[in-house]
Structures are given as structure tokens and as C-alpha cells.
Amino acid sequence: MEWFDALVQGVLLGGMYAQYALGMALMFGVMRIVNISHGDLVILLSLIGISFATAWGLGPLPVLIVLVPLAVLMGWVLQKAVLNRVVGSDPLPSLIATFGLSIALQNLMLQIWSANSRSLPGHGIESQSIEIGGIYIGLLPLIVLAVATGLTWGLDLTLKRTRFGRALRAASADVEAAAMTGINPRAVYAMATAAAVGILGFAAVFQALRSTVAPADGPAQLIYAFEAVIIGGMGTVWGAFAGSMVLGISQAIGFRIDPGFGVLAGHIVFLVVLATRPQGLFGKALS
């Protein structure tokens, strides 16, 4: 029963990780770029949300409604000001640029909000739970999982069914060929990053609700997102979702074995997947 409980908690934790991983999978799939400041953006959005909530006494839902458009705008600006200049076949410029941004953001947040851990007041929602078959499940983690599933489903459908999704897939398959058919890659990239960071707006609210955030927490979120994407298999949205579940379950079981082992267990599962199935659990093997 204890292990079944760990499994359930792991799936719920995976819901949180999926919200980080979706944006990363989307950006890498489209631009072959990894934004090192991915995790720092989550923390920045969380801290902004907490400041809004305390300044105007907002509840979690209004904060979410304010934060997601703000995140979309941040993503769009990030693409226009930074990423459009470094996108290309050489990974070095984009890595260095976002690495520098990550250092600057972390320390800027440290100055504005100090090193203290903060969290978003949830007005009771964070402590409610429901009992299913002898296991108590927190209401908030359940909402997180539901939102993550919804976001994954929505993103998958957008990619498959809409005009924007077709443009994205075309640009990720071959930028030049896509440009020849009338797609403006820069515009597609800007929308992809806006969508990726917009999803981080959701992640920011939930992260701040279910635990605490501090300016130095960003790199850990980046690493979890990355591990989830690689475990699941690059190139598929549902792969990133499934990878998040595997990572969440690994960490939850690791924490049950020894509290010092939880995060390490996630890393080990990642390395084992990399050693035995480098294309990821749900990715297609390269011929």
C-alpha cells in the first residue's frame, strides 16, 4: 500500500514536471534550441505572481489569468530580442546567450525578492484532499495533473489540427522548405516560444501554490524538464508527458527509500534510459 501510495504521489508530481517539460519539448522540436533560463522563467513568473497576490489580495485563479498572458508576452519578447539572433545549426550561441540570461535573471530576482522562499496563498485549496480507496489525494496536485493533461492534449491537438501547428511542424522538419511554401519562420518561432513560456505561466502558479519558490530554484526545474523530455523521447508532446510521469514516480519512490535519494533516483533513471534506450521510452529509434 505504501508503494502504491508512492506511485500515486509520483504521478501527481509528474503532472507538475509535465508543465515544465512541454515548453522545452516544443522549443527544441521547432528550433533545436534549449533555453537554459527555462527554469528561471518559471521562478520569475512565480515571484511576480506572488507579488501580485500580496499587493492586490488576488486568489490563485485571478493570478493565473494575469500571469499567463504576461508569460506569453515574455516568451514573445525573449524570441524577438534574443533567440531569433542565435537560432541556427550551431548550438553554442543559443546556449551561451540563454546561460548568460539565466545568471542575470537569478541574481536580479535575488536582488528584488531576496533569497527567502515564498509561496502563493491558495486560500485553503492547498490543504484540501479527497480520499479514494484508502489513499488521501491532495486536491491541488490532482488539479495540477488535470491541467497538465489538458495542456498536453491541447498542444498535441494544436500541432496536429491547426494551421499554426502545421506551420510549426513544417518549420521543424525543414526550415528552408517551409519558408519556400510561404511560412515565415521567425513568426512561427516567436509563436512557439510564446506558447512555451505561456505554459510556464501555468507551471509558475502551480509551483508557487504547491511548494515554495526561491530565486535559486530555477536550474533544478530546468533539469527536471530536460530529464522528462529525454526519458519520454524527443519529438512527441505525449512523450514529454509520459517522461514526466516516469520522472515523478522515480523521485517519489526514491524519496520513500531515503529522503536524500529522491532527486538522485530521478537522475539515475534518466541515465539508465540514456544508456539503454537513447531515443527515449516513446521515441522512434534512429535507423
Next chain:
Amino acid sequence: MSAIPYVANEVPEVLVQRQTRSGRIAMTLAVLAMIGVAAMPWWASTGTIRSILVLCCYIAVAQMWNLLAGYAGLVSVGQHAFMGAAGYALFVLAQTYGVNPFVAVFLSLLVPAALAVPIYLLLHRLDGPYFSIGTWVVAEVFRLTASNLPLVNSGAGMSLRVMKDYSAFERNVAMSLLCAGMLLVTLGGSYWLLRSRFGLALIAMRDNPVAAASQGVNVVKLRFLIYVASAVGCGLAGAIYFMAQLRITPGSAFDPMWANVAIFIVMVGGIGSIEGVLIGSLIFFIADRWFGEYGATYFVVLGLMTLLVALYARTGIWGLISKRWDAPWFPIRRKLVDPNR
């Protein structure tokens, strides 16, 4: 080449010029500086020796990162994994097993070498930017493992108490010699490598790996060797740094700060050149002394500078200088000159 028929006396007599006047001046200065570092106990205070030791570690780590990112195209943000691993190996050998610490410094290099092989075999499967974050995960794995490993006293860390058996002067002599040796191996070794036939292969690989492979460069093998060499170089810097610190903890041993330092130094100084590493190291060292007290603001500026260099001046300061004046300090080009003129 041999397929083209030619008459022997049509070949002009040329000399291959590999050294320039600026290179000779710089080489003389470098040798003098190296002797100066080795002779520090006779002219510098213990505090100065400590500062110069840190500067030497910056130079060594930055040059190792430069070899990886600037030539092999492997952008690692986790080289501190190998610094910490060698540091810990030194402490375990010297403190736990009673090996002479000055011998243990060299023995400890076996650990990063042995770890780098399987790690590279795992991580090279990751594509471009994902490789970088993979190296970061490995450094985190090392940190968390050290925090849970009773052999290295878990999270509490270790102290190098055996160093009290040596007088302050003896320690200063050893530190100075180790620093000079580290510079010789990392900078001198890189310079030698770049001037050798491997250097040609490396530069070809830097410019275009696919074209280099088509010219017969074994890109896969060369990348692997550079990764292992860089791990050992970073390990040497780590062992010397933590020997001077006399104390190691998982947090300090696997501190991502070193990745920031290496990236800042190489990008601002100028990637793909030894001159750039020296310029960047001096800038960072001086900036750290002058502005380090401003803490977070200082790092915001450092981060923004890295971002701006990546966006607008990818060749760094040395790139701008060498575009204006053709006076390399460490020339690696082969220039044909007519001896009759």
C-alpha cells in the same frame, strides 16, 4: 597531391614560418611568468600566492572549457563534476589512506579520467544543446552521490588535516610549483597540441566538423579524447584548488559557479584562442576583486555581458583585437615565406 605531375625545379623554395616576432616576445614573457609563478615563495606573501593560485585555476579551467567548446564543439556546463571528483579523490587518498598529499594530487587525476570515459559514452548520444544539460545532470549526480557517500563523510565534507605536517613555507613551495605545472600542462599542452598535426585536425573540426570528417579527421575519436583530456585538466585544477582550500564539501566541490566562470572568461576573452583565455581570466580576476563585493548586481552584469557577447560579438575581445592587429601571442598558423626575399 602526388597525383598532380610537376617538374621538380618548378617548385619554389619556401620556408614554413611558424613563429612570429609577437609570438617570440609573448613566449619569452610566458616563460618568465611561469618562472615567476614557480618562484612565488621567494617574492610573494602567502595571501598573494593564494590569489595567484585562484587565477591559475581560472586559466586552467577556462582553457579546458575552451578546448571543449571552442574546438571540439562540445558545450559542457558541468566540468565542475571533474574538479570536485579529483578534489574528493585527493582528500580520500591523503586524509583517509595516508598517501603523501603531493603524490595524491597526481594519483587523484585517475578518477576524472576513469569517470570521463563512461560519461562521454553516455552523453554523446544527446543532441547538441541537450548534451550540455546532460553534463549538468552528471555534475548534480556527483554532488548528490557525494552528499550520500559515507566514504567522503557525506554532506558534512572533509578537511585536509595532514597538511599541518608541513610548514607554511613548504606548502607555499608546493603550491607554487603545482600552479606552474598546471599552467604548463593546460596552456603549454594546448599550445603544443594546436601546433601539432592534431591541431590542424582540431581547427578543421572547429570550422566545420562534416568537412573535417571528409578530409580524414576522425571527429568521433578526437572529440572523445578532448573530452577526457579536458576532464583531467579540470581535475588537476580542482585537486590544486581544494588542496589550497584545505576543506571540501559537496556544495563547494560541485559548485556550478565554475561553469559560469569558464563560460564568462572564454566568451568575453575570445573563444577558440589561448590569448582569449588569458585576457578573459585577467578581466574576470580583476573584476572579481574590485566588484565581487557588489554580489548579486555584479553577477547580473556578468550574465548580461555573456548574453551580449553571444548576441553581438561572438569572437570576444581577442577576436576584435586580432581583426585589427595581426600579432598573435601564440601563433599556430603555418605561413609560407620565400627565403630569397
